[in-house]
């Protein structure tokens with residue numbers, strides 16, 4: 001960790017301490033126990049992805065998808081020459097750069113001059129690099145991250161620095177934790193204030209991952225969900241048959257699952273209550289009279305004069321004023337206050353008995369002729385009831401008072417439940433229960449086979465599982481990121497959900513090539529992830545495809561890495577254009593040729609890139625506001641000051657920014 005800014009900061013602070021102070025600090029450090037997870041970070045080989053260079057996106061047009069096969073930058077189908085079918089996002093008129101493009105989420109105009117505007121991304125490469133790019137372009141913009149990282153099963157299920165990590169690797173767990181730690185720390189910065197990260201994990205590694213998540217996302221733990229991966233048992237092992245996995249949920253404070261709207265079915269209004277429909281709720285708490293002495297008392301109905309005994313195993317939910325010295329200090333309302341507000345529902349038709357003597361009462365107790373609890377029929381008065389004489393000579397009601405829960409006072413939705421391990425007699429169709437349902441893991445493989453013709457990817461997740469998670473966790477315009485995308489299941493789930501509810505969710509899938517020393521030419525991202533998405537978008541096995549409006553398109557990005565010191569020489573115009581389009585507009589489109597490129601428009605401001613400041617480009621820029629009817633220009637340029645002066649001299653006001661500063665911002669420095 002000595003390369004991180006945090007470590008550098010600490011070192012700088014230690015510089016000022018004298019020897020004695022340093023010794024004291026060391027002793028404190030050596031003796032103080034930390035609560036949490038330790039792993040060996042210094043002994044393991046450094047993660048090859050970690051370096052201080054810059055990551056730049058490069059659009060690979062021929063591997064991108066516009067829903068019409070390969071579309072040339074002119075927006076024409078390269079084989080037929082006909083205008084591309086379903087060409088939303090294509091330039092309307094190549095001669096006139098003031099075209100209209102679909103507005104991405106947030107209502108900003110967008111688009112480059114070169115062609116199709118992509119709003120979905122597939123990013124090829126090590127996800128450490130993809131995440132570094134996204135930190136520069138999407139910090140604070142992603143609401144939902146779902147990942148299904150390699151589980152570190154020991155069955156060589158993941159690659160660290162080009163070699164598979166097997167069961168006998170001495171630092172297996174430390175490498176895995178360090179590898180995930182670095183990536184999760186970058187991902188944390190991408191979340192919006194309502195953001196959530198959902199992480200799939202098996203039972204074996206859940207505990208380690210959960211402690212790691214606590215470290216990276218302190219205070220953000222929401223809980224976990226369990227899903228059944230299969231119904232068949234396995235002969236492996238002597239004890240459990242492993243049929244479940246977990247999904248860990250960590251979220252920022254403003255996050256909430258969508259849950260489900262409550263239904264009014266149970267709420268009625270037989271007494272024409274002006275507050276509207278209500279439902280009778282039990283008026284008791286799960287504490288006994290020893291645990292909550294003050295909540296064990298007789299309740300009195302002031303209208304009828306009847307008395308109701310308290311269940312000694314479930315006391316009243318509200319205190320009585322007669323037992324509270326200062327009712328004003330109570331946080332909840334008193335029983336009397338609720339009665340005054342007519343929120344307590346006393347039985348109208350019930351048996352009422354008066355025992356005139358203690359003997360009469362005890363005789364009734366002995367023969368069981370006394371009030372009982374509604375479900376278990378436990379007697380509410382016994383010979384051991386404290387102050388039994390209180391009940392002599394009073395009218396005692398045999399019914400139970402209830403709390404009137406009004407529909408208007410309810411939260412409008414119910415949250416999903418976290419577990420599928422059901423209680424005996426639990427009814428899943430209960431309207432107060434939101435159970436997420438998923439098919440078994442086999443669905444993932446079946447879908448891959450159907451889409452790609454063979455089982456080219458092992459253990460993909462079922463699209464239904466991810467779709468159900470996204471249904472609960474996303475809003476219709478969210479960006480969904482999966483940085484262990486593998487075969488791209490998350491992308492398919494996003495499209496399926498959009499088609500169901502008309503949403504405009506976008507996906508960002510980061511997938512590695514999985515190339516390694518044994519298979520140097522392997523490219524999982526291109527040949528499985530992108531190919532799957534292309535076929536899903538086109539429609540497969542008789543299923544409808546997706547229009548670009550439904551998200552049926554993606555840009556395929558590769559990453560180029562440039563040493564910071566060489567940035568001025570190695571960053572080319574296309575890199576700059578893509579990076580700025582992603583940063584400012586969250587879209588990708590092919591850059592046009594020429595000294596001035598249009599990125600798009602934000603409100604009334606035209607965003608432009610000027611790669612060469614010369615007479616020709618200044619003339620184009622000076623004429624831009626009038627020619628395109630825009631009020632303001634924001635221009636990224638290699639020489640912003642000169643450009644600004646030259647334009648001002650021609651009476652054109654423009655905000656000119658340093659292209660290099662814009663490219664470097666958010667790129668340097670590790671997240672840790």
Ligand SMILES: C[S@@+](CC[C@H](N)C(=O)[O-])C[C@H]1O[C@@H](n2cnc3c(N)ncnc32)[C@H](O)[C@@H]1O
Pocket residue numbers: 125126127128148149150151158159444457459460461462483484485486487488489490510511512514524
């Ligand atoms: C368990 S699989 C995810 C499967 C995915 N949920 C699906 O349904 O297809 C984990 C994926 O992470 C990928 N992976 C491992 N290390 C990676 C890295 N450093 N960068 C990007 N992807 C990586 C692996 O190639 C593998 O495809």
